[in-house]
Amino acid sequence: MKEFKVTPIRNGTVIDHIDVGMSLKVLRIIGVRGDVSSTVSVLMHVPSKKGAWKDIVKIEDRELDPKELDKVALISPDATINIIRDYNVAEKFVVQVPERVKGIMRCSNPSCITNKNEPVEPEFVVETKKPLALKCTYCDRLTTDIAENIV
C-alpha cells in the first residue's frame, strides 16, 4: 500500500527526486505561483530510498512542456517526472539535461552582449555535466549558478 503524506492527486505531475532544497526553485521556473487553481504540494527534505535527502513537488492538473522539462533538468538533473492519471503513475521518466540550451537561461556574465537588449536568445552548450557548467556561445563564459540565471 502506498503511504501518502499529502492528499493524492487524481491527475497531474509529481516531480520526484529533486535535489534537496531546490523544490521552490523548481516551482518558480515552471511558473507555478499562488494564482493556480488546483492543489500544489511541496515536500521538502524527505528521505529517499538511496538514503539521501530529496524534495518532491506535486502539481494537480498540470503537465510540463519540453521547455519546462529542460529547465527542471538544468537545476535538478536527477529529477523524475511521474505523470499521474486517475491516481496512478501512468508515465515515469528521468529528465534529461539538453546538449544545447537556448532561450531559457541568461548568461551570468553581465558584460555579455546577450544581456544588452539585443534581439537574440542566449544560447549555451554543456561544458561539464557534473557539476553542470554551461558555456555561452556568444561570450564563451561558463555559467555554473544555473538556478539563478534561468528565466
Next chain:
Amino acid sequence: MSGSLKGLDIVSIRDFSREQIEQILNVADKMVPVAKGEGKSTELEGKVLGSLFYEPSTRTRLSFEAAMARLGGRTLGFDEPKGSSVAKGETLADTIRMVDAYSDVIVLRHPQEGAARLAGHFAEKPVINAGDGAGQHPTQTLLDLFTIRNEKGGIDGNHVVIVGDLKYGRTVHSLTEALSMFGAKLTFVAPPTLQMPKEHIRHIESKGLKPRISSSLDEVIGDADVLYVTRIQKERFPDPAEYQKVAGAFTINRTMLREAKKDLIVMHPLPRVNEIDPDVDDTEHARYFVQAFNGVPVRMALLSMVLGGME
C-alpha cells in the same frame, strides 16, 4: 578544418586550426611589400570595408584602414558611436544589418563580450572581430604570432616569457592559447594578484605543456627568446603606492636586458605607458614597432582571404 576562409567570420582564435593560422601568416608574408608601399595592389578595388568602432582604438582601426587602402579598397564607418544612430539607442543587430547592406566586409570593435559573434549572426558579409570587451581580439593574436615567426624564424620551441597583467589582459589569453597550439615554452611573470587565471593554465596544460609561473622577471629573463610585455593598469590597484611598487618591478630597461640572450626580442601590443623604458627602443631587442607595423600585412591577409582573394 582547412581550405578557404572566404565568407567566414573571424571571431575567436579558437575557431582556427594551426594549419589555418599558418595559411593566414603565409598570405601575410606576401602582403609585406605592398603594406610597406613598395608594391601596388588593386586586389580589393571596388570593395568596401564597414568599420564600426564602438570603443576608441588607434592602432587597430588605423591598421585596418591602411590594410584596406593598400589593397585598393575603401573604408566607411565610425570611430566612436557618438553622433551616430548608435547613440540614439539602435541595437547592434540593427546597425549591423544596415552596414551589411553598405559594405563587403565588416570590422567591429565593441565593449561587450560576444558582440562579434552576434554581429556574425546578423551579417551576411564576413565579420572580423577587432576586440569585444574583455573577450577575444584574434587579429592581435595573429599579428603577434606573425611577429614571432618572422623575427625568430618559427614559433615552436621558443621560450616565450609573458609579463604584466595576465589576469585581465585580453591579448595574453588568446595569445597563450595560440602559442600552446604551436608548442612554444611559456613562462608567466606577474604579481600574484594579476597572475594567469587557473582555467587558462589548465587549458594550456591540456595541450601537454607545463607553463612556468614566476613573480620575478630577473629569475627568468636570461633564458627567454621572446619577452612579451603588457600594461599593468593603475585601476587594478586600490592603493597607488602598491601600484608604483608593482609597476616598478615589472618595467623593462636596458640594464635588465644585459642578462638576456643576444637574440631576445621584446614585444608589446602598445600603447605602452611605463612598462618599457624608452632606452630599450634602440637596442637590438626592441620589436614592438615592427609588431605594430605587422598589423597591416596580417589584416591585409585576412581581408583578402575572407573576401575570397588570396589563399
